[in-house]
Amino acid sequence: MAGHLPRSHQSGDEREGDLRRLHDLLRSAILRGVFPDGLLPTEAELMASYGATRATVRETLAVLRREGLIDRRQGVGTHVVVKAVLTQLVEAHGAEPPSQESLLNRRLRPRVLDRSMIPLPALAADRLDAPAGTPCLRLEYVSLFGDEPHGMATNYVLSPEAERMADMPFVHDWYTLLNEAGVGYGESEFIYGCAAADAATAARLGMAEGSPMITMEQVIRDAAGRPFNLAFIHIRGDRFLFVSNAARRQ
Amino acid sequence: MAGHLPRSHQSGDEREGDLRRLHDLLRSAILRGVFPDGLLPTEAELMASYGATRATVRETLAVLRREGLIDRRQGVGTHVVVKAVLTQLVEAHGAEPPSQESLLNRRLRPRVLDRSMIPLPALAADRLDAPAGTPCLRLEYVSLFGDEPHGMATNYVLSPEAERMADMPFVHDWYTLLNEAGVGYGESEFIYGCAAADAATAARLGMAEGSPMITMEQVIRDAAGRPFNLAFIHIRGDRFLFVSNAARRQ
Structure with missing residues (x-):
């Protein structure tokens, strides 16, 4: 279906999909409280698990932070700040x-x-x-x-x-x-x-x-x-x- | 409970409550499609029915319009533009x-x-x-x-x-x-x-x-x-x- 689209457009859709799906999965896991000690996987682990680029992982984490679900601190990592x-x-x-x-x-x-x-x-x-x-x-x-x-x-x-x-x-x-x-x-x-x-x-x-x-x-x-x-x-x-x-x- | 509050504060709470309650009631009625021909009551009718001030009625209608639920036209009245x-x-x-x-x-x-x-x-x-x-x-x-x-x-x-x-x-x-x-x-x-x-x-x-x-x-x-x-x-x-x-x- 996307075969005739220019490569840059196709990549945009793929990136949008990766971002949305990683966001859905992480948001659900955060709210359900599945991360031990509330510590999220590292960027490298998330990239490897989801086949997502570093840019997509970072943007997803930025969205979750704006939603008030996580906090990120240099050297400490990414922590969950709520549990539903x-x-x-x-x-x-x-x-x-x-x-x-x-x-x-x-x-x-x-x-x-x-x-x-x-x-x-x-x-x-x-x-x-x-x-x-x-x-x-x-x-x-x-x-x-x-x-x-x-x-x-x-x-x-x-x-x-x-x-x-x-x-x-x-x-x-x-x-x-x-x-x-x-x-x-x-x-x-x-x-x-x-x-x-x-x-x-x-x-x-x-x-x-x-x-x-x-x-x-x-x-x-x-x-x-x-x-x-x-x-x-x-x-x-x-x-x-x-x-x-x-x-x-x- | 509010007896010791200054009059202006009490009125603010009352106005906030009137706005929220009228909003809830109108939003529900709009989405459930209860208005004949999609025509909302006039401002005067809403003021009389709810004992609300004209300012509260107008602000409620402005919120519903921003939510994309109604449209207001001079001389025509207020119409519902969606139905859930x-x-x-x-x-x-x-x-x-x-x-x-x-x-x-x-x-x-x-x-x-x-x-x-x-x-x-x-x-x-x-x-x-x-x-x-x-x-x-x-x-x-x-x-x-x-x-x-x-x-x-x-x-x-x-x-x-x-x-x-x-x-x-x-x-x-x-x-x-x-x-x-x-x-x-x-x-x-x-x-x-x-x-x-x-x-x-x-x-x-x-x-x-x-x-x-x-x-x-x-x-x-x-x-x-x-x-x-x-x-x-x-x-x-x-x-x-x-x-x-x-x-x-x-």
């Missing part, structure tokens, strides 16, 4: 109890930004099958893992759940709050995407403006299928990943 | 057959960038339980929906599946290719995150450099549980969303 926390999607759904090591096993704590009764906004009304203006609880918070902001969420909760949650101490994560408030729930739905952080959200999450965030819009239903909770969730994509597994129905 | 395609996550896993209207129902076509046998890269080896250097098929492509690039993927496939797929015409999507090549599969795992597009990836996907992309790292196993396929997938987050549903185990 992986959360099972079924746990994020609240569908299964959190595993021992899960973030959702009481490892998070919230910094509440707003907890007030408001009229349900018109654009949230269709998602909750309720008229605009219905009284609802708005609960907005930054979620902290240790001292680091991990994400933030705006929740809209209808009655009667709203009343049960209005004054309940919010200590860990959303599902713990639901449980402690005696609010039962059944199915939950996520719509996943991503977005660039605006200045204010970036500041709340400790990121640079424009940094990519995972976006999750969630609707939680009660055991009878009535939606009572709509949430807009933004998560730091450079620190937190979600894992989902599914087997083919034979 | 939602894909069920179980279908993206290959776990269930695609529904009639699904993207995965033969609506995509690939532009192949690379299809060659290569030694398995060291950083891919642990994910496929195979030694580095094992011969594998690398198949890299941009996925098109209509004429629009929707995502791109780099696949590493072990033998014997690699040989079955090496010369098979690649016409629609990955699962169609697996099926047409007679490659059976069982479980698949995704690790989801997001990333900013580098210059080359952005160009391939028709986005500006730095635009947010959904990242999905996938491992597909055969019916016996042996991993044979590792993929790094990048998806335009402003056009494609994933939906997942899970019910709580009672």
Whole structure:
């Protein structure tokens, strides 16, 4: 396919591909924490393993550094400076109890930004099958893992759940709050995407403006299928990943 | 909590919150295609519905415009210029057959960038339980929906599946290719995150450099549980969303 292209163009595509692929592989390995002691292979080792040129290896490392994933020091080498926390999607759904090591096993704590009764906004009304203006609880918070902001969420909760949650101490994560408030729930739905952080959200999450965030819009239903909770969730994509597994129905 | 804060600070937080919440609600409604004829409410309607100031409404609309989601024309109003395609996550896993209207129902076509046998890269080896250097098929492509690039993927496939797929015409999507090549599969795992597009990836996907992309790292196993396929997938987050549903185990 590329046979008729001039040699310089073909090489550009090859170089672009090498850079992208090495970036994908290294980024994944860094976030999954596979390097012993967080020390990356040397440039020479990476060149040999991937058949990449020194220029490509250096450019890849420069990109990873700009992403805030590694640090390079003369004479010391290249070190990983972050490790992502992986959360099972079924746990994020609240569908299964959190595993021992899960973030959702009481490892998070919230910094509440707003907890007030408001009229349900018109654009949230269709998602909750309720008229605009219905009284609802708005609960907005930054979620902290240790001292680091991990994400933030705006929740809209209808009655009667709203009343049960209005004054309940919010200590860990959303599902713990639901449980402690005696609010039962059944199915939950996520719509996943991503977005660039605006200045204010970036500041709340400790990121640079424009940094990519995972976006999750969630609707939680009660055991009878009535939606009572709509949430807009933004998560730091450079620190937190979600894992989902599914087997083919034979 | 904010009672001791100076009034100007409190107002800044309130304004930030109004902007973020209106942005979340409008962005979701735009991507889900809820506005009749793609026409957004007027500024006055948005101010009344959300109790937001005119400045907040205008700033929110400016952010949505910069994100490439709406267009504003004097005397005509504010129109939606995109609509996202939602894909069920179980279908993206290959776990269930695609529904009639699904993207995965033969609506995509690939532009192949690379299809060659290569030694398995060291950083891919642990994910496929195979030694580095094992011969594998690398198949890299941009996925098109209509004429629009929707995502791109780099696949590493072990033998014997690699040989079955090496010369098979690649016409629609990955699962169609697996099926047409007679490659059976069982479980698949995704690790989801997001990333900013580098210059080359952005160009391939028709986005500006730095635009947010959904990242999905996938491992597909055969019916016996042996991993044979590792993929790094990048998806335009402003056009494609994933939906997942899970019910709580009672």
